[in-house]
Amino acid sequence: MSYVIPKETCSGKVLSPDFGKGSKAVKIGGENALPFHSFDGAIPNKPVIAYEIQDIFPDDWPDTVKNQFSSVSDNAVKWAEYCQNELKAQAIALRLSGTHPDRGDRSPQDAAKTVKDVLAAIEVPLIILGSNHMEKDAAVLVAASEAASGYNCIIGKAQEGNYKTIVAAALAHNHKLIAMSELDINLAKQLNILITQMGFDKERLLTDPMCSALGYGIEYTYSVMERIRLAALMQNDATMQPPILGDVGMYVWKVKETVATEAEMSEWGAVAERGITWEAVTATSMLIAGANLLIMRHPKAVETVNKVVEELV
Amino acid sequence: MALSGVEIFKLLPKTNCKKCGFPTCLAFAMALAQGKVELAKCPDVSEESKKLLGAASAPPIRMFPLGTGDKAAKVGGENVLFRHDKKFINPSVFAINIKDTLSNDELTKKVEEVITSEIDRVGQKLRVDAISIEFASGNAQQYESAVKLISEKAPNTIIILNCKDASAADAAVKIVAARKPLLYCATEENAEAMANIAKTHKVPLGVYADGLAALSSLTEKIKGIGVEDLVIDSGAKNAKGILELNTQVRRSALKKSFKPLGYPIINFVLREDPVLEACIASVAVAKYGSIVVLNSIEKWKNLALFTIRQNIYTDPQVPMQVEQKVYKIGEATENSPLLITTNFSLTYFIVAGEVENSKVPTWLAIMDCEGLSVLTAWAAGKFTAGKIAQFIKESGVENQVKNKELIIPGMVAILSGSVEDKLEGWKVTVGPREANAIPTFLKTRSA
Numbered sequence: 001m002s003y004v005i006p007k008e009t010c011s012g013k014v015l016s017p018d019f020g021k022g023s024k025a026v027k028i029g030g031e032n033a034l035p036f037h038s039f040d041g042a043i044p045n046k047p048v049i050a051y052e053i054q055d056i057f058p059d060d061w062p063d064t065v066k067n068q069f070s071s072v073s074d075n076a077v078k079w080a081e082y083c084q085n086e087l088k089a090q091a092i093a094l095r096l097s098g099t100h101p102d103r104g105d106r107s108p109q110d111a112a113k114t115v116k117d118v119l120a121a122i123e124v125p126l127i128i129l130g131s132n133h134m135e136k137d138a139a140v141l142v143a144a145s146e147a148a149s150g151y152n153c154i155i156g157k158a159q160e161g162n163y164k165t166i167v168a169a170a171l172a173h174n175h176k177l178i179a180m181s182e183l184d185i186n187l188a189k190q191l192n193i194l195i196t197q198m199g200f201d202k203e204r205l206l207t208d209p210m211c212s213a214l215g216y217g218i219e220y221t222y223s224v225m226e227r228i229r230l231a232a233l234m235q236n237d238a239t240m241q242p243p244i245l246g247d248v249g250m251y252v253w254k255v256k257e258t259v260a261t262e263a264e265m266s267e268w269g270a271v272a273e274r275g276i277t278w279e280a281v282t283a284t285s286m287l288i289a290g291a292n293l294l295i296m297r298h299p300k301a302v303e304t305v306n307k308v309v310e311e312l313v
Numbered sequence: 314m315a316l317s318g319v320e321i322f323k324l325l326p327k328t329n330c331k332k333c334g335f336p337t338c339l340a341f342a343m344a345l346a347q348g349k350v351e352l353a354k355c356p357d358v359s360e361e362s363k364k365l366l367g368a369a370s371a372p373p374i375r376m377f378p379l380g381t382g383d384k385a386a387k388v389g390g391e392n393v394l395f396r397h398d399k400k401f402i403n404p405s406v407f408a409i410n411i412k413d414t415l416s417n418d419e420l421t422k423k424v425e426e427v428i429t430s431e432i433d434r435v436g437q438k439l440r441v442d443a444i445s446i447e448f449a450s451g452n453a454q455q456y457e458s459a460v461k462l463i464s465e466k467a468p469n470t471i472i473i474l475n476c477k478d479a480s481a482a483d484a485a486v487k488i489v490a491a492r493k494p495l496l497y498c499a500t501e502e503n504a505e506a507m508a509n510i511a512k513t514h515k516v517p518l519g520v521y522a523d524g525l526a527a528l529s530s531l532t533e534k535i536k537g538i539g540v541e542d543l544v545i546d547s548g549a550k551n552a553k554g555i556l557e558l559n560t561q562v563r564r565s566a567l568k569k570s571f572k573p574l575g576y577p578i579i580n581f582v583l584r585e586d587p588v589l590e591a592c593i594a595s596v597a598v599a600k601y602g603s604i605v606v607l608n609s610i611e612k613w614k615n616l617a618l619f620t621i622r623q624n625i626y627t628d629p630q631v632p633m634q635v636e637q638k639v640y641k642i643g644e645a646t647e648n649s650p651l652l653i654t655t656n657f658s659l660t661y662f663i664v665a666g667e668v669e670n671s672k673v674p675t676w677l678a679i680m681d682c683e684g685l686s687v688l689t690a691w692a693a694g695k696f697t698a699g700k701i702a703q704f705i706k707e708s709g710v711e712n713q714v715k716n717k718e719l720i721i722p723g724m725v726a727i728l729s730g731s732v733e734d735k736l737e738g739w740k741v742t743v744g745p746r747e748a749n750a751i752p753t754f755l756k757t758r759s760a
Contacts (some may be wrong), residue, residue, distance in 0.1 A: 003529040006564040036556050109452070172660055214617060215434075216666070217659045219624040222599075223397040230395070255666055257616060267432055269612025277591050277617045284592040285621060288556070288599050300588065308592045311552035 008040050012236035014229075014243055014292070015203050016045060017176050019091070019154050020125025026090060027293040029243035034229060035290050036312045039222040046313050047287055049294045049302050050091035050127050051083040052249045055106065055114045056098035062259045064275040065249075065298045080118045087302070093127035094118055095250070099132035099140045108143035116149040127154040127295065129178075129247075138162040145169035154178060154293075156245075157208055159189055165196050178245055180208040183220050185227050185240075192239045205242040205292065213251040213258075213283040221246075225289035246286035249297035252279045280304045287312070316366070318343040324362040325355065332356055357614060373566045374575050377517060377542040379406065379443070379604075380471035381493050386442050388544065388603040389577035394563055399679070400628040401487045402578075405597065406604045407618060408443035408473055412584060413459035414450045420459060424466040430615050435633055435658055439619035442611050446485075448476035453484055460485045464492070473497050473519075473606070479506035490514040495544060495604070497579070499535055501527070508538040517542035519579055524548065525561055529573035543576045552596050555580050559601040577603035587614050595621045632684035633658035639710045640665065643674035647715040648676050652744060652751075652756060653701065654722055655682040663748045671752035673759050676714060680704045687722045697732035705736060719742040 009032075016030030026048050033041030053074050058066055072078040076094060084090040094115065098106040115128055128144045130137030137157075145155055148291055156178025158166040165180070170177040179195055181187035188209050196202050209228060212221045231240040252258055258275035260268065268274060279301035282292050287309065297301050322342035333354040335341040337342040344350040345366075352358060353619040367653055376390030387403045411423050420495030424444065446463055448456045456476060464472060466742045472494035476482040486496060499507035504520075511518035518540050522528040528547055535543065547558040559578055565571035584590035590607060591614045597605045598621055607618075627633055634656050642665060643649075654664050656679050668675045680701065682690035691694035701721070710718060717739040721728060725748030745754045 003526040003565070003571070004569075005525075006561055006571075008564075013562065036553065038556055039561070039562065044398075215620040216662050218398070218621070219627050219629070220659075222625070223395075223629060226395055227397055250507045254670060255662075256669060257620075259669075267612060268616050269614075272614075273588065274469055274612065274613035274616060276613055277588050278594050280588055281617045281621055282596050283623075285599060288596055304586070304588045304592055307589055308552055308596070311593070312556065312596075313553070 005039060010233035010236075011237075013206075013240060014232055015241045017204055017243065019127075019152050019176050021150075021152050022123065023259060024123045024125065024153070028123055033232065034233065035220045035288055038210075038313070043313065044294075046309055047292050047294065047310075048090050048127075049283075049296055050093040051087060051299075052091040052093045052095055052295050052297050053079040053083060053118075054095045054097045055111065056104055058097075061253055062275065064258065064272045065253050068299055076114050077117045080122050082215070084122045084124050085104075087299050089124055089248065091125045091127060092118070092122060092156075093129060094307040095129040095131070096140055096144065097131050099136055100133050101136060102135045103131065105166060108139045111140045112143040112147035119148055119151050119153075121297070125153065126151065127156070127178075129156050129295075132157070134159065134161045138165045141166045145175055146172045148171040148175065152176070154182065154206060156206070158191075158195065160187070160194075163191065164197055164198070164207045167195050167200050170204075171198070171200055176204045176206060178206045178208050179242075180210060183210045183212075183217070183224055185209070185224050185231070185289045187229075188224070188228060189239050191236075192242065196239070202238065202242060207240075207242045208245040208247060209246045211251045211282075211286065213255045214278055214285070215257060216251070216255050218282060218285060220291040222285055225286065225291060229290035243292035244290050246283065246291035246294045248279060248283045248286060248294050250295075252282050253297055262263045276304075280308075284308050316346065318346040318726055321345050321366060324358070324366055325360075326357045328357065329726060330357065369502060372575075373570060374563075374577065375541065375543070376577075379493060379495055380469075381491070383471055383480070384440075384442070384469040384471065385493070391563070391601070392566060392567070394560075396625060397629050398672045400630070401626045402724060403603065404622050404626040405602050406442045406471065407594075407610075407615075407622070408445045408471070408604060408606045409610045410445040410447055410475065410581070410606050410608060411459075411463065412447045412449040413456045415459075417462060420462055420465060424463055424470075424612055430610060430612075432616060432619060434619060434623060435635060437623060439623065441607075441615060443471035443473055443495075443604070445473035445475045445606050448474075448478055448481055449476075453481035455477070456481045457484050457488065460488050464489050471495070473604075477503060477507075479503050479510065482507065483510050486510055486514050486516060489515060495519055495579075497521075498546060498742065501530070501531060504531060504535055507536065508535045508540045511540045512538065517544060519544045519546060519548040521548065525558060525565075525574065529571070532573045532576065544579045544741075545574065545576045546579045546581070549580060550583075552593050555582075555593070555597050555602065556600050559597070561566055563601045579604040580604065581606045583608045587611055590614070591617050594618055594644065599625050600710050634681075634684035635661045635679055637679055637681035637704075639708050639713070640677045640679060641674075642668045642677055643672070645674040645676050647713065649673075649714070650712060650720060650755065651678060651714050651718065652676070652720045653678040653680060653705070655680055655685060655687050655696055657682070657684050657690075660686050664751065667748045667751040668755065671755040673752075673755040675755065676710065678705065678708060678710060678719075687724045691725050691728070696725065696728075698728050698735050701728070701732050702735035705739070716740075718742055722746070
């Protein structure tokens with residue numbers, strides 16, 4: 001018996017939106033093969049990692065990651081510049097956490113000003129995220145979309161309960177859009193359909209099937225992503241072909257494994273390395289499952305995952 | 314290639330004698346095709362048919378144990394490419410590579426790290442399973458003494474004899490043969506000698522060749538010598554090689570029934586940077602590595618690797634469960650609040666995590682609902698007022714808290730009245746619908 005490489009060609013292809021503008025714009029997706037299966041097909045674009053920053057001081061981040069930004073995190077503009085210039089970020093994700101009613105309740109106008117200031121300070125593409133408060137996000141993301149008009153940002157996240165106004169804003173100001181559903185391939189598909197039925201081009205969409213941290217449901221996210229990819233490629237399901245987002249950092253940097261000190265959990269070893277590894281392994285697993293864009297926090301985790309990506313392509 | 318029921322039927326005696334317990338040979342053949350019964354149940358099947366059916370019914374990826382005793386681990390036996398299709402069966406074995414050039418003190422220290430690596434997570438005991446002892450000294454005596462020392466200090470750990478020198482390997486195998494070590498490895502240069510050692514001592518054999526074509530012909534050759542418990546190494550070292558070649562091996566075995574690659578895979582990750590090593594190892598775990606060999610096993614790295622292995626190898630059809638009991642979070646006292654939820658592991662992790670984030674010491678009652686989440690358990694009649702009341706009474710928690718107040722998940726607010734009716738003397742409070750609102754909820758109450 002002689003060996004023949006068992007290649008599989010796919011009928012479908014992942015869509016490939018770009019975001020940002022000018023020479024720093026980036027493109028994701030576009031592959032017609034499973035993640036990193038370059039022996040099966042073409043993988044034209046590498047996955048991209050965006051650094052997460054916030055509009056308020058990240059007092060809810062554990063020290064391991066908070067201390068990395070202690071000189072800049074009191075100000076979103078300084079923080080964004082630091083990520084771009086010092087950390088060589090390919091993209092930045094600005095989370096407007098301060099607009100959450102429990103986190104300062106900043107107004108949509110305030111948020112819009114932060115967006116404008118950050119955009120004026122950086123050249124790399126920007127992802128603009130709400131605070132994950134269904135009603136407030138609808139108002140905040142509308143104002144943010146307008147403030148970012150012409151910058152070709154990614155806006156998010158549109159969910160079943162608030163997508164209409166956010167889709168309309170992204171449409172009006174020519175942004176890309178994240179459609180987020182909760183760990184269910186059918187819900188992801190349904191939301192993509194609802195959004196495209198509003199006249200929003202599917203080539204401008206990203207799917208966020210909801211991330212989970214290692215140890216906290218990552219197997220669900222992993223399998224949902226894998227199934228979305230298989231549907232897009234093998235069944236050529238056009239509604240499942242937008243690239244996938246993994247919003248890694250916010251799920252990782254709150255679980256006990258990234259927070260508990262070595263004094264509290266001696267059998268878990270050093271807290272800083274543990275947290276970094278937690279984020280890096282979570283992110284790597286998401287890439288293997290099919291994520292095209294990751295949002296992460298710790299510089300050392302980002303650096304390591306970038307090395308993994310270099311090895312994988 | 315798996316045979317259909319009709320193809321199997323043709324090879325049976327067709328006497329309908331019923332000795333197998335089935336009414337007809339055809340019914341027996343159908344059951345055989347589905348793997349529900351063993352061929353041995355038919356007393357009259359010919360030797361020739363046995364051979365044909367035996368080969369056809371062999372699993373696409375060979376499965377066998379490494380090591381002996383309660384820390385032995387099975388490798389191989391996998392049936393799917395994607396974990397959502399069906400459970401990945403035998404979790405990856407993690408091994409640390411130790412060179413025989415280390416001093417006795419250093420060897421002892423490394424072994425100690427392996428022995429103390431065991432961690433309990435969601436009721437499973439997880440550990441570094443194996444030690445790969447590398448023949449780096451080039452000196453057979455030194456190798457033998459390292460193998461002796463490590464096998465004495467780690468009497469239950471799986472041993473991998475990482476040695477391509479046949480005479481050094483032969484001497485080392487003799488020391489640990491009874492423990493079913495993995496002999497690693499046969500190459501194009503030493504295949505016959507190594508295969509003969511493995512055959513003589515009845516131990517599994519690693520097979521290394523550069524690329525899958527060379528590997529396929531080498532496994533065939535070794536099988537011809539009479540060794541069938543093989544572990545294969547394609548030479549893949551970096552993430553791309555591991556992902557691509559492991560995928561090709563698994564696809565060949567499952568979709569093409571290509572026997573020469575129907576064996577479990579060993580991946581040597583071996584990186585200086587432990588965080589990078591953890592990431593590459595997690596690629597190997599997700600992508601079909603049955604044995605993953607590491608350079609270092611720091612506690613924090615082990616925790617991440619054990620967890621990704623546990624997550625990837627979870628049965629997608631059976632929810633993970635945690636033990637039913639009242640958990641103490643923080644320094645909870647008799648004045649602390651009492652929350653209740655179900656024993657779906659994710660529910661537990663997320664709720665317990667948010668309670669910890671709140672920094673408010675709390676009692677968290679976890680009720681056995683067969684691993685269902687709150688709403689599902691309620692809909693399935695497992696998280697009902699009667700059952701909640703019974704659990705609270707039997708748990709004895711009323712002796713732990715002064716205020717007889719039970720906080721139930723907001724998702725089942727509808728239950729508050731009926732729980733109160735069934736739990737005499739208790740007040741029932743409706744908590745948040747979503748776990749992320751728990752910190753605010755608890756902080757507001759305790760303020």
